[in-house]
Amino acid sequence: MKEIQRLLDSDPASPHIPLMIEMQDGTMADEHNEPEATKLTKTKQKWAAEGKFLTGKITRPETDRLPPGQHLVQNWPVLDLGQQPVISALQWRLDIRGEVENPLTFNWDKFQALPQSKLTTDIHCVTTWSRYDNEWTGVTTRELLDQVHPKAEADAVMLTSYDGYTTNLLLSDFAVEDAMLVTHWQGEPLTAEHGGPMRLVVPHLYFWKSAKWLTRIEFTRQDRPGFWEKNGYHMRGDPWAEERYSED
Numbered sequence: 001m002k003e004i005q006r007l008l009d010s011d012p013a014s015p016h017i018p019l020m021i022e023m024q025d026g027t028m029a030d031e032h033n034e035p036e037a038t039k040l041t042k043t044k045q046k047w048a049a050e051g052k053f054l055t056g057k058i059t060r061p062e063t064d065r066l067p068p069g070q071h072l073v074q075n076w077p078v079l080d081l082g083q084q085p086v087i088s089a090l091q092w093r094l095d096i097r098g099e100v101e102n103p104l105t106f107n108w109d110k111f112q113a114l115p116q117s118k119l120t121t122d123i124h125c126v127t128t129w130s131r132y133d134n135e136w137t138g139v140t141t142r143e144l145l146d147q148v149h150p151k152a153e154a155d156a157v158m159l160t161s162y163d164g165y166t167t168n169l170l171l172s173d174f175a176v177e178d179a180m181l182v183t184h185w186q187g188e189p190l191t192a193e194h195g196g197p198m199r200l201v202v203p204h205l206y207f208w209k210s211a212k213w214l215t216r217i218e219f220t221r222q223d224r225p226g227f228w229e230k231n232g233y234h235m236r237g238d239p240w241a242e243e244r245y246s247e248d
Contacts, residue, residue, distance in 0.1 A: 094216070
């Protein structure tokens, strides 16, 4: 571990080196290994097979702030795959690769040096809860795109988290005005249980698309399924169209 850290510190722009990350229960996890199946995974697979929570309604955010089948909460529920990585600022890296003109690897200081923005958005979880008026601070995805310059061939992104979780987005969804790589919520640093030190927030899609503990963004020519998309969930995830589950 010390040798890996020495290599990273000697060249902050060097290619991302996989780390064994300590989880909150004291176990170690390889960020590149797909998460193991858990009780939650199996339950949500069952929901997808049954079409649970579907109302059959289609609305639009311009007329209906709350998507169909959703209910409001005041707290922020914690949902993950059963493990929460503990990532220090010294360990943290964000690797940008794939179909870009300027591949980059950010350490924490370099990421914090990017222009910072503040946004207030709603969030909508596929498990039917929604929370209004979340205040975020971080780096907009448009700022990141200005840094890496996606190639004309790029059509999608694959997101990878420190716990091995993956999810996909069309480039057009990743690049919306209010999508952000966030480090603060309601003025406070993002906690580990909510994806800190940094997570993605894409408020116009179901929240499983907003990857916690983000460590890699790969720009791709084709939209490929991530973890939940391989387990019965929709490739895009528009809450107002109730794109909860796969159409296959």
